[in-house]
Amino acid sequence: MTGTNKNITSIALDAMGGDHGPKVTIPAALKAISNVEVAVSLVGDQAAIQTELDKYPKPPEHLINIVPSEGIVQEDESPALAYRTKPKASVFVSAATVKMGKAVGFVSMGSTGASIAAATVVYGTLKGIDRGALGGPVVGYAPNTVIIDLGTNVDTKAGLLVDFAALGNVMSKLIYQNDNPRIALLSVGSEKGKGNSLVKETTELFNAVDLNFIGNIEPNDLPNGKAEVVICDGFVGNVILKLTEGLGSAIVDHIHKALGDTQASKKLSKEIFEKMNILEAFGGGPLLGVKGLAIVGHGSSGVDAVANAIGTAKYVIDTGLIEAQQSELDRIRIAIKN
Amino acid sequence: MTGTNKNITSIALDAMGGDHGPKVTIPAALKAISNVEVAVSLVGDQAAIQTELDKYPKPPEHLINIVPSEGIVQEDESPALAYRTKPKASVFVSAATVKMGKAVGFVSMGSTGASIAAATVVYGTLKGIDRGALGGPVVGYAPNTVIIDLGTNVDTKAGLLVDFAALGNVMSKLIYQNDNPRIALLSVGSEKGKGNSLVKETTELFNAVDLNFIGNIEPNDLPNGKAEVVICDGFVGNVILKLTEGLGSAIVDHIHKALGDTQASKKLSKEIFEKMNILEAFGGGPLLGVKGLAIVGHGSSGVDAVANAIGTAKYVIDTGLIEAQQSELDRIRIAIKN
CATH class of the missing domain: 3.40.718.10 (Isopropylmalate Dehydrogenase)
Known part of the structure; x- marks a missing residue:
């Protein structure tokens, strides 16, 4: 020592x-x-x-x-x-x-x-x-958006999701230098409160706290950087993380087959792979x-x-x-x- | 009339x-x-x-x-x-x-x-x-894999997921001509039963029924066609559907910017867009x-x-x-x- x-x-x-x-x-x-x-x-x-x-x-x-x-x-x-x-x-x-x-x-x-x-x-x-929560950027097209939880807590309750928002808020401020991060709940509809029972209960709690809560974000909007902190159950977050990785690999294979072993093909494949595996580029995220x-x-x-x-x-x-x-x-x- | x-x-x-x-x-x-x-x-x-x-x-x-x-x-x-x-x-x-x-x-x-x-x-x-369930292929790299539910039932219980498996089983046999479709539960770990409480309870029920249940499939494996029927809660299924679409659009934009307006770029973009929006290519799926x-x-x-x-x-x-x-x-x- x-x-x-x-x-x-x-x-x-x-x-x-x-x-x-x-x-x-x-x-x-x-x-x-x-x-x-x-x-x-x-x-x-x-x-x-x-x-x-x-x-x-x-x-x-x-x-x-x-x-x-x-x-x-x-x-x-x-x-x-x-x-x-x-x-x-x-x-x-x-x-x-x-x-x-x-x-x-x-x-x-x-x-x-x-x-x-x-x-x-x-x-x-x-x-x-x-239990600690894993949070970090997942979709490289929105590198400033952290998603919490990415897989640690797979059976969450509303109160815990609000805790994640608090942790994500300081994470976004301190690590990503966002003054007033927009916090959104991941859900299957864009209107505030639309989603499953967990989303509905969590929305109620968010109404009581002093966070910049902007309502729901739909998964198709994750690449568009519409929020700096996206909150979800760890099961769903892990699905997002792993699906993004898996689709990235499938698309890189596709590009390789379509364009062959050219310089342009390699460059594009590498870029897309990195966008779909951004957490790896950071080497990993801090446990919150x-x-x-x-x-x-x-x-x-x-x-x-x-x-x-x-x-x-x-x-x-x-x-x-x-x-x-x-x-x-x-x-x-x-x-x-x- | x-x-x-x-x-x-x-x-x-x-x-x-x-x-x-x-x-x-x-x-x-x-x-x-x-x-x-x-x-x-x-x-x-x-x-x-x-x-x-x-x-x-x-x-x-x-x-x-x-x-x-x-x-x-x-x-x-x-x-x-x-x-x-x-x-x-x-x-x-x-x-x-x-x-x-x-x-x-x-x-x-x-x-x-x-x-x-x-x-x-x-x-x-x-x-x-x-309530009816929506099922169909989502990831075009595995066009023979149907995912159920894609968003209709966002607060499911284990018994309903087994019902979805039964519906998916006949759908896969009759529509996709699979004799003995492999049925998997979407989860965040590959070992049988690993996941949230819903996955654990559903796995128990699957053990009792005569279906070709092969255990869990992880989201990163969805493009690889390792199962013909993938069962999940409608909230999670809708996340998969919409995230796939959203990533498809982001990547198509990326390719367009990287390769310009060439013939090869347009062809590749179109192919990838279709892979990421396969349900649309079918024009939509039947409600089960x-x-x-x-x-x-x-x-x-x-x-x-x-x-x-x-x-x-x-x-x-x-x-x-x-x-x-x-x-x-x-x-x-x-x-x-x-």
Whole structure:
């Protein structure tokens, strides 16, 4: 645990996480420290990390250190069970490194469920929140629009959706520099209150709070940037995230077949792929509603995406988002009570 | 009411429905009778219809007749209220024309809610079904995959989703000629039963019935045709339908900007647009769960789409889908009870 410097932001990286493990995370950490002013604690199997580190020029000692952990939580494991049976797994040790004050946040490309469990259990959640929420831009044609929740809470109630709006409001202000973000409920009709029972109940609650709530947004309008914060149940948000990715891949294949292997075809395909996978370009989004920073990334992330995620972690810390969430939640809830 | 022929299938067309009304529906009807062996009853304002008819060569008398109606149900009107205040509106008279045996089904591009109300109230629903369900292919990269429900039932329970599976099963067999359609539940994880509480409860019920249930399908897999029938709540289905359309439009704009006004660009844009708006290519889908045929189309449909919808109506009638639904529902429900 030597080598970190008090004056530089230190991020814990789950070096074992993601589809590729240290082969990707180690060069990504090295890339991150050369891109941004950040130190990285590499959490994982010491020997495996050292083997990868040895392939590259030795980084400055104060910018990289290894934090040993034991085991990995696999994608198909129950995160709750994993926490009981292997509490020293890389993602849990990553969160613990933050909790002990040795890093300001962690980044993991491993099991999303495990990252959420680690943040939820080790950091704790904000008052009234049971589980962190994932929020971020999904449709690259509206890169300034964050959608919350993207899959963490799949059976939400109206009050929780209003909490998400409060979290999204500060996220949009601090991370995306929107002064007065327009907040919309995702629904299947454009008129205020039109939709299922959850949309109707949530609309009632929104009427009581001081947020810039503009009513419903329909899914076909998501690419048009008509709101900066879009609120939905995590099941629906995850459908939006995954459908966008899936359609992106299908269309890229289509373009490739139609235009062949030309320069124009490759450029267009790459652009469209990035628009349909924008969260990956950020390297992942911060988990909202927990008492600490966790950047949850995509398992398939490559070196650039993981390096970006480390950069995103530093950026989010600098904005003060983590601290701002509880006070915004308090403000909104008082309005609902009164 | 003269001019129809006992030996030819007659379809009632809501001539006032859709964004363009008779200007589109009349040439579409004329196109349909020249494409397929079908007669069309044009339901709507007699003078407006005649004005449009007069612009074209006079069609054979036994293939086109006018059924007068009064008024239109607008997109933003409450369908239930409209049925009470203007029961002679074109969509209700269209359904009544079928109920009276003067046509075998109706086609409307007007308010989806009004079409569903017309079919539900005038035809009546199948035993145990409160409201018709919309099903059809959505992602053109998997044109053989129907998704049910696409927006009619936005607060569904597990039993209703199993009913949708029964309806989808006969639809897939009869309309898409799949011998043993694979039926999947749309969810946010691929393992059987993973998802929200609705998915979990529905999975339990599926275990009791004799359907080719293959577990969950994730939204990113929808373009890959891994199931022939995908079941979801109507809120989620409508999100899938509208997001696909919206992303299609955004990508077509993107391609146009990137490649300019070339032949290759136009061809590719058209192909992708059609893949992302496949339901429109069919002219609309049949409403499931009601005791009669209603083809519910897209308001923005042009002449070809409306003509296709009339062709689809005839095709669906010929398959026997309407009659097959109740017996399949009965078969499935007995299994759940036992």
